[in-house]
Amino acid sequence: MSASPCCGGTAATVASYRCRVAEHYWVNQRYKYIRLEADAPIAPITKAGQFYQLKCPTALGHEPFLLRPMSVYGAGPEENRIEFLYNVTGVGTKAMATLPEGGYMDIVGPLGNTFTFNARYRRILVVARGVGLATMAPLIKEASRAGVEITAVMSARSPADLMEKEFLRGATADVRSVFDADGSSSVEAVDGLIRKLIEEQRPNAVYTCGSQRLLMLLQRVLSDYPHITAEVAMEQHMACGMGVCLSCVRMFDSDGDRRFLRVCREGPVFPIREVVGEVEFG
Numbered sequence: 001m002s003a004s005p006c007c008g009g010t011a012a013t014v015a016s017y018r019c020r021v022a023e024h025y026w027v028n029q030r031y032k033y034i035r036l037e038a039d040a041p042i043a044p045i046t047k048a049g050q051f052y053q054l055k056c057p058t059a060l061g062h063e064p065f066l067l068r069p070m071s072v073y074g075a076g077p078e079e080n081r082i083e084f085l086y087n088v089t090g091v092g093t094k095a096m097a098t099l100p101e102g103g104y105m106d107i108v109g110p111l112g113n114t115f116t117f118n119a120r121y122r123r124i125l126v127v128a129r130g131v132g133l134a135t136m137a138p139l140i141k142e143a144s145r146a147g148v149e150i151t152a153v154m155s156a157r158s159p160a161d162l163m164e165k166e167f168l169r170g171a172t173a174d175v176r177s178v179f180d181a182d183g184s185s186s187v188e189a190v191d192g193l194i195r196k197l198i199e200e201q202r203p204n205a206v207y208t209c210g211s212q213r214l215l216m217l218l219q220r221v222l223s224d225y226p227h228i229t230a231e232v233a234m235e236q237h238m239a240c241g242m243g244v245c246l247s248c249v250r251m252f253d254s255d256g257d258r259r260f261l262r263v264c265r266e267g268p269v270f271p272i273r274e275v276v277g278e279v280e281f282g
């Protein structure tokens with residue numbers, strides 16, 4: 001089955017958009033949702049897996065210098081609508097969390113590539129942890145629209161952190177939740193669960209994002225299932241987000257051909273089987 005980039009469309013020009021904050025609220029204790037209205041059509045050129053560089057405001061004494069990368073959580077139906085779901089962690093996101101509805105923020109994008117997805121797939125398996133769910137929400141929507149069945153393994157510290165409703169956004173899925181709190185998210189338990197799901201449900205493709213531990217686990221499991229398409233949307237610390245500064249390079253191995261690639265430019269979506277674990281220097 002030949003696969004094509006998710007959501008179609010041609011390569012879009014990267015541009016800077018001035019956006020009005022239309023909606024901004026806490027989803028739980030750590031995550032905020034923001035809906036922006038851009039000053040130009042943005043949704044039609046934005047694909048699942050892509051990200052924008054956000055210019056966080058100066059607030060609370062925080063002066064974030066670099067733009068912050070955020071995956072697209074949603075785009076459309078209005079042409080100028082774009083959404084992000086973000087973890088309030090450091091200088092930039094804490095300042096961003098203070099943005100009032102009616103305020104303004106500049107964003108640059110769309111950046112990066114997209115997932116490989118085929119509307120003729122029968123089922124996909126999505127394995128998500130933490131804010132990785134924001135990255136995969138548009139893929140879930142795409143699959144749901146195409147009538148592709150979805151299984152979602154959702155991993156979180158506790159049920160309060162799960163955000164199942166925010167992940168599915170109305171799509172129907174066979175959801176298997178695992179938690180740190182009761183040990184069900186341990187490597188052994190998730191390894192067993194994923195092997196069982198693959199054997200029983202035979203997904204055409206597996207996708208993940210947001211956890212190095214899940215990535216390595218999937219790489220090991222999927223080596224036993226070479227026919228399954230397998231992709232990860234990687235989160236790597238980055239500065240420019242446009243391929244110039246080279247701060248986000250990671251090593252990849254394609255059939256023994258080892259090379260450094262820029263997560264922002266050649267990614268952030270890569271074949272799971274090609275990711276090489278963090279390299280130790282020195």
Ligand SMILES: Cc1cc2nc3c(=O)[nH]c(=O)nc-3n(C[C@H](O)[C@H](O)[C@H](O)COP(=O)(O)OP(=O)(O)OC[C@H]3O[C@@H](n4cnc5c(N)ncnc54)[C@H](O)[C@@H]3O)c2cc1C
Binds near residue numbers: 064093235
């Ligand atoms: C392609 C991509 C998509 C992302 N999508 C999301 C998303 O949808 N929602 C979300 O909550 N977070 C996402 N992140 C992580 C997000 O960029 C960081 O949490 C954010 O930059 C932290 O900024 P801060 O100033 O609050 O934290 P600080 O720790 O103060 O950040 C300092 C610097 O470190 C970098 N940094 C810190 N943590 C990360 C990280 N995990 N990944 C990359 N750079 C980091 C920032 O760019 C910043 O320049 C994504 C990261 C990447 C690379």
